Amino acid sequence: xxxxxxxxxxxGGVGDLGQSFAVNLVQHLVVPTFVxxxxxxxxxxxxxxxRLTGVPAVELIGTREHWRAFYDSPRPCLADLxxxxxxxxxxxxxxxxxxxTGPAFGAHAENWCIMPCLGTELxxxxxxxxxxxxxxxxxxxxxxxxxxxxxxxxxxALEQLATRDGLTGxxxxxxxxxxxxxxxxxxxxxxxxxxxxxxxxxxxxxFNDTYGHQAGDHCLQQIAKxxxxxxxxxxxxxxxxxxxEFAVILSATDAMGASIVANRILERVAELAIPHSGGEGxxxxxxxxxATSLPRPDMTRESxxxxxxxxxxxxxxxxxxxxxxxxxxxxxx
Numbered sequence: 001x002x003x004x005x006x007x008x009x010x011x012g013g014v015g016d017l018g019q020s021f022a023v024n025l026v027q028h029l030v031v032p033t034f035v036x037x038x039x040x041x042x043x044x045x046x047x048x049x050x051r052l053t054g055v056p057a058v059e060l061i062g063t064r065e066h067w068r069a070f071y072d073s074p075r076p077c078l079a080d081l082x083x084x085x086x087x088x089x090x091x092x093x094x095x096x097x098x099x100x101t102g103p104a105f106g107a108h109a110e111n112w113c114i115m116p117c118l119g120t121e122l123x124x125x126x127x128x129x130x131x132x133x134x135x136x137x138x139x140x141x142x143x144x145x146x147x148x149x150x151x152x153x154x155x156x157a158l159e160q161l162a163t164r165d166g167l168t169g170x171x172x173x174x175x176x177x178x179x180x181x182x183x184x185x186x187x188x189x190x191x192x193x194x195x196x197x198x199x200x201x202x203x204x205x206x207f208n209d210t211y212g213h214q215a216g217d218h219c220l221q222q223i224a225k226x227x228x229x230x231x232x233x234x235x236x237x238x239x240x241x242x243x244x245e246f247a248v249i250l251s252a253t254d255a256m257g258a259s260i261v262a263n264r265i266l267e268r269v270a271e272l273a274i275p276h277s278g279g280e281g282x283x284x285x286x287x288x289x290x291a292t293s294l295p296r297p298d299m300t301r302e303s304x305x306x307x308x309x310x311x312x313x314x315x316x317x318x319x320x321x322x323x324x325x326x327x328x329x330x331x332x333x
Contacts, residue, residue: 023044026044026046026142027047028047029046029048031048031144031145031146032046032048032049032052032144032145032146032147033046033048033049033142033143033144033145034046034049034060034066034079034142034143035141035142035143036066036080036083036143037139038083038139038140039064039083040079040080040083040084041062041063041064042060042061042063042064042065043061044057044061045057045061049069049145052122052145052147053069053115053117054069054115054117054118055068055069055117068116069115069116069117070114070115071113071114071116072116075093076093077128077143078090078094078126078127078128079128079142081093081128082106082128082129082130082141083138087107090107090109093111094109094110094111094126095110095111096111097109097110105129106127106128106129107127107128107129108126108127110123110124110125110126110148111124121149122147122149123148123149123152124147125145126146127143127144128141128142128143129141129142162174163175165224165240167217167220168220168221168224168240169221169224170224170228170238170239170240170246171237171238171239172239172240173239173241173242175239176237176249179237179239179249180196180249180305181301183251184301184304187251187293187294191294192251192252192294193252193253193254193292193294194249194250194251194252194253194292194293194294194304195249195250195254195255195258195290195293196247196249196250196258196290196292196304196305196308197247197250197258197261197262197265197288197289197290197323198241198245198247198288198291198305198308198309198312199227199245199246199247199248199286199287199288199289200244200245200246200286200287200288200312200316201219201220201223201244201284201286202279202280202284202285202286202287202316202320202321203278203279203280203320204216204219204243204244206276206279207219207276207278207279207284210277210278211276220244222272223269223272223284223286224238224240224246226265226268226269227246227248227265230261230265231248231250231261233251235251235252236249236253237249247308248261248265253292254292254294255290255325258290258292259290259323259325262290262323265286265288266285266288266321266322269284269286270283270285272284280319280320280321281321285320287312287315287320287321287322287323288311288315288322288324289307289308289309289310289311289312289313289314289315289324289326290308290311290324290326291305291310291311291326291328307326307328308326310326310327311323311324311325311326311327312324314326
């Protein structure tokens with residue numbers, strides 16, 4: 001007798017087969033992937049994810065410990081933020097991300113991850129997408145990962161070539177111009193004093209002629225190192241302005257503060273005691289011009305540079321190995 005057809009799939013039918021196929025598909029994807037349920041428990045941790053992180057699935061399935069694969073202390077992954085509706089936190093947790101205001105179709109972010117089990121640091125591009133049931137209820141979130149470390153490091157190297165001076169390693173003229181422009185806008189907006197130091201190595205051509213260009217390069221490198229050691233605040237900038245001339249941008253710094261920095265630079269360069277038979281006192285020295293932006297509302301960014309340059313010129317003609325405040329700055333100290 002023929003079997004009666006009911007129209008319903010038997011146990012282990014198409015629905016179960018489809019779910020099993022989907023799980024196996026994710027497990028064998030070459031893209032590192034994991035899946036969280038609506039309570040942030042790990043449902044799937046595929047083989048590619050094991051290879052990327054060094055953490056076997058058996059240690060994480062059914063737990064909320066997936067953060068251990070990427071960080072050395074508890075913190076949410078992108079999938080967690082999506083599950084918990086905390087996408088506003090993405091800016092504080094990731095170095096790059098898309099607009100967190102509309103995550104209904106997923107989210108993208110990028111971050112340096114510690115990778116504790118591997119003992120290395122990777123830059124990962126991360127995509128997380130929600131899975132809903134027919135009624136719009138969140139069932140799970142799937143997160144995929146791409147190792148972008150080599151690309152990121154190459155990009156960083158290119159950025160450094162564009163913004164760093166090749167000889168000294170400090171900021172170049174392009175970086176100086178960009179930084180001064182940004183600080184100038186901030187200074188105008190917040191009415192904060194901005195100070196600028198223009199610095200020149202005394203008798204540097206004579207030094208090169210006497211000791212050779214290799215010694216001249218080493219001299220500039222030593223001075224750049226001193227400048228970075230003296231100017232430590234994150235908001236300030238030390239740059240090679242051109243040739244033997246350097247520039248220092250001191251944000252939120254008045255004339256007195258700038259004078260202290262200038263004097264400290266002179267002292268530290270004197271401590272180097274770089275021999276210079278044609279220099280002041282037999283050693284390499286600097287001349288420094290100092291200018292500040294307030295309280296002069298009519299001053300422009302260009303006139304700030306001109307004022308510092310004028311003060312530098314005066315320092316040279318006053319005997320070198322000193323700093324001089326430009327006349328307008330000196331008048332308000």
